[in-house]
Amino acid sequence: MIRDHFRIMVANLTTGKTSILDRPGRNEYLGGSGLAAMLFEEFGHMDRDWDDPEQPVIFAIGPLTGYFPLMSKTCCSFRSPYHNQYTESYAGGKSALSLRFADLDALVIVGKAKRLTALCVGSRRVETRDVEYMRGFDALQTGRVLRKMFPGSGRRSILRIGPAAENLSAYACINVDTYRHFGRMGGGTAMGVKNLKAICILGDRGFALPEGKAYSKLYKDIFKQLTTTEMMAKYHGLGTAVNINPLNELKSLPWKNMQQTSSPEADNISGERFADDTLLRNAACAGCPVGCIHVGFVREQFQTNNQYLYRQVGYDYEPIFACGGMLEVTDTGEVLRILDVIEKEGLDNMSSGVAMAWATEALEKGVISEKETVVKLTWGDTESYMQAVEYISRPPNDFYKLLAQGTLKCAEVYGGKDYACVLGQEMAGYATGEVFFVSEALGFRHAHLDAGGYSWDQKHEDKDVKAALDFLIDDARDRIVLNCMVGCLFSRGVYNDDLLAEALESVGYTGLKGKMPEIGKRVQKMRWRLRLGMGYDPNKVKIPKRYSEVTTWKGPIDMDYMDALRTGYAARIMDLGAPIEDDE
Amino acid sequence: MKVLRAARMERCIGCHSCSLACARQVHKSLSWNKAGIRISSAGGLSTGFEARICLACNPAPCAEACPTGALFQRKGGGVIQKKKLCIRCGECAAACPVDAIFLDHQVNPYVCIHCGQCVEFCPHDCLEMVELTSQTDGEGGSDD
Numbered sequence: 001m002i003r004d005h006f007r008i009m010v011a012n013l014t015t016g017k018t019s020i021l022d023r024p025g026r027n028e029y030l031g032g033s034g035l036a037a038m039l040f041e042e043f044g045h046m047d048r049d050w051d052d053p054e055q056p057v058i059f060a061i062g063p064l065t066g067y068f069p070l071m072s073k074t075c076c077s078f079r080s081p082y083h084n085q086y087t088e089s090y091a092g093g094k095s096a097l098s099l100r101f102a103d104l105d106a107l108v109i110v111g112k113a114k115r116l117t118a119l120c121v122g123s124r125r126v127e128t129r130d131v132e133y134m135r136g137f138d139a140l141q142t143g144r145v146l147r148k149m150f151p152g153s154g155r156r157s158i159l160r161i162g163p164a165a166e167n168l169s170a171y172a173c174i175n176v177d178t179y180r181h182f183g184r185m186g187g188g189t190a191m192g193v194k195n196l197k198a199i200c201i202l203g204d205r206g207f208a209l210p211e212g213k214a215y216s217k218l219y220k221d222i223f224k225q226l227t228t229t230e231m232m233a234k235y236h237g238l239g240t241a242v243n244i245n246p247l248n249e250l251k252s253l254p255w256k257n258m259q260q261t262s263s264p265e266a267d268n269i270s271g272e273r274f275a276d277d278t279l280l281r282n283a284a285c286a287g288c289p290v291g292c293i294h295v296g297f298v299r300e301q302f303q304t305n306n307q308y309l310y311r312q313v314g315y316d317y318e319p320i321f322a323c324g325g326m327l328e329v330t331d332t333g334e335v336l337r338i339l340d341v342i343e344k345e346g347l348d349n350m351s352s353g354v355a356m357a358w359a360t361e362a363l364e365k366g367v368i369s370e371k372e373t374v375v376k377l378t379w380g381d382t383e384s385y386m387q388a389v390e391y392i393s394r395p396p397n398d399f400y401k402l403l404a405q406g407t408l409k410c411a412e413v414y415g416g417k418d419y420a421c422v423l424g425q426e427m428a429g430y431a432t433g434e435v436f437f438v439s440e441a442l443g444f445r446h447a448h449l450d451a452g453g454y455s456w457d458q459k460h461e462d463k464d465v466k467a468a469l470d471f472l473i474d475d476a477r478d479r480i481v482l483n484c485m486v487g488c489l490f491s492r493g494v495y496n497d498d499l500l501a502e503a504l505e506s507v508g509y510t511g512l513k514g515k516m517p518e519i520g521k522r523v524q525k526m527r528w529r530l531r532l533g534m535g536y537d538p539n540k541v542k543i544p545k546r547y548s549e550v551t552t553w554k555g556p557i558d559m560d561y562m563d564a565l566r567t568g569y570a571a572r573i574m575d576l577g578a579p580i581e582d583d584e
Numbered sequence: 585m586k587v588l589r590a591a592r593m594e595r596c597i598g599c600h601s602c603s604l605a606c607a608r609q610v611h612k613s614l615s616w617n618k619a620g621i622r623i624s625s626a627g628g629l630s631t632g633f634e635a636r637i638c639l640a641c642n643p644a645p646c647a648e649a650c651p652t653g654a655l656f657q658r659k660g661g662g663v664i665q666k667k668k669l670c671i672r673c674g675e676c677a678a679a680c681p682v683d684a685i686f687l688d689h690q691v692n693p694y695v696c697i698h699c700g701q702c703v704e705f706c707p708h709d710c711l712e713m714v715e716l717t718s719q720t721d722g723e724g725g726s727d728d
Contacts, residue, residue, distance in 0.1 A: 223705065
């Protein structure tokens with residue numbers, strides 16, 4: 001039965017002590033994004049930097065996690081090493097159901113371990129182990145060792161970091177169960193700075209369900225809706241990689257550090273081509289029958305006499321854009337080889353690809369030399385990029401140290417800011433136009449999933465600033481509601497506010513019908529207050545020159561329109577994040 | 585009598601919909617453990633998945649091991665469970681040759697009853713109900 005309060009485990013790595021807390025707020029914050037922000041207000045420090053040992057890393061699930069299909073993700077919040085402000089990242093795997101069955105609405109980690117440590121939590125277990133011997137282990141090897149260390153196959157989740165996060169790269173990720181990630185904004189490093197190599201969550205409890213058939217019936221209805229809609233066929237079939245060809249046709253596919261927005265070569269790395277040439281199989285997050293995870297296969301000869309190794313590498317649209325098109329690597333197997341190294345080092349693949357794209361252009365233009373890059377970065381040269389990924393993760397010099405902190409930070413020192421494809425962080429793969437550029441540059445997570453600006457660009461030729469901004473704010477709020485439930489955003493076409501309330505009622509939690517927009521707005525404001533309180537000024541955001549140089553299906557970028565969107569969105573954000581005394 | 589078979593596990597994507605369906609519909613629980621079918625990777629997600637499931641032995645070692653008759657032989661293979669008779673000794677799970685019986689922390693056993701309710705929740709058609717060819721009691725289990 002869903003509680004009217006939250007049950008939270010707080011693990012302190014400095015003291016080695018753990019406590020279980022109850023906190024009210026279900027009706028105000030639901031869970032997930034709202035719960036994480038609420039907990040950051042309690043445990044976080046506005047006046048201390050991201051690397052202060054007392055800053056929390058928070059993992060939160062929603063009220064319906066495990067109860068309904070696609071309620072299968074976890075929200076992770078932390079003060080980001082990328083911009084030293086509050087942020088969130090989302091991942092699935094088995095993390096969400098493991099937290100549910102560990103009987104935790106949230107896991108909060110504070111403090112810093114003296115030596116590299118692994119934490120194991122469950123409904124009847126808390127344990128830390130010294131794993132200093134695993135320093136430098138890659139993310140996949142770490143998973144293998146953890147699986148032996150904490151048995152429980154099929155009912156546990158293993159979150160871990162690679163060398164990049166130990167070395168405090170600003171865009172190191174948390175690998176979840178091999179193929180999923182808290183990818184963006186440096187969540188891995190938020191763990192790394194605590195000397196926390198891995199977290200194993202044991203989902204070792206079950207819960208009684210309400211009597212009667214209402215819940216089972218609704219589950220079945222929703223299951224059918226989610227598995228029979230066309231939308232789901234897309235995510236299940238070719239997966240998100242299906243977007244390569246249509247975005248290329250729309251001149252919206254960032255290519256070669258966005259020197260181009262389309263290429264005749266794009267078809268060679270399309271979703272169709274990946275499926276035909278490399279798709280080994282699909283996999284799923286626990287609790288999701290859609291199975292959008294696409295695992296590609298590539299084999300390579302490493303010695304003469306027919307000696308081969310093989311790699312199984314997850315792919316999606318974004319990693320293909322970042323490590324395919326942006327680097328002009330136009331062979332599916334070669335893209336997978338780069339992604340495999342990124343996976344092992346534990347980096348965000350979008351940031352890594354975009355950073356290397358910038359470095360390649362900077363090298364080409366003579367802004368930097370091979371003294372900095374060590375290896376000759378060349379468009380399409382897989383080997384050089386595989387090497388560069390390792391240098392970002394384990395920097396051999398000051399250049400890579402800076403590049404690992406973010407492309408723009410590096411460009412500010414070495415030059416080449418104009419063509420750093422950075423919108424708050426290294427961009428997502430949508431050169432769709434003004435609304436997306438502004439949406440990602442200013443947005444809360446600087447993620448393409450903050451709001452559907454990319455979609456607005458593709459559907460609207462008019463340049464109605466107010467309508468576009470209204471859409472961004474309202475769409476973000478709707479997505480926040482689903483982020484509080486921590487449902488997969490792929491299900492947003494099915495889980496509307498009424499269905500969410502009905503689902504809650506079917507498992508005995510009443511009283512939220514009609515309340516979702518209000519909750520979404522409350523959390524939207526709270527998140528912005530946190531971010532602004534840590535120094536974010538959306539008015540100071542600059543959109544690099546490269547974004548004014550591209551041509552999309554609508555023609556050249558309209559700078560006046562983009563500026564109006566930028567200043568208008570900044571004003572709306574300041575308004576949303578206004579201090580609380582002016583608020584409610 | 586038909587029995588459940590995880591016949592096409594090479595198709596499994598690890599969504600756990602089958603376990604969740606069994607727990608929900610048969611055992612009235614929200615769980616991926618309290619179920620007659622449980623999914624795990626065969627050694628990390630890169631190795632595919634396997635199903636822990638009753639293979640419908642006849643005679644069933646778990647029924648033979650049960651001291652109270654809470655588990656007794658089902659016609660055609662497998663067992664029928666009478667929860668009220670269970671004293672939670674755990675002998676059934678110890679006797680199962682394929683580790684198909686889950687014991688919760690109170691030592692309640694969960695075993696597949698071959699009802700087939702999980703089948704429709706598998707998105708990749710990994711599961712099926714099949715009619716077993718008849719087997720004379722007492723002759724099963726040996727290939728030597």
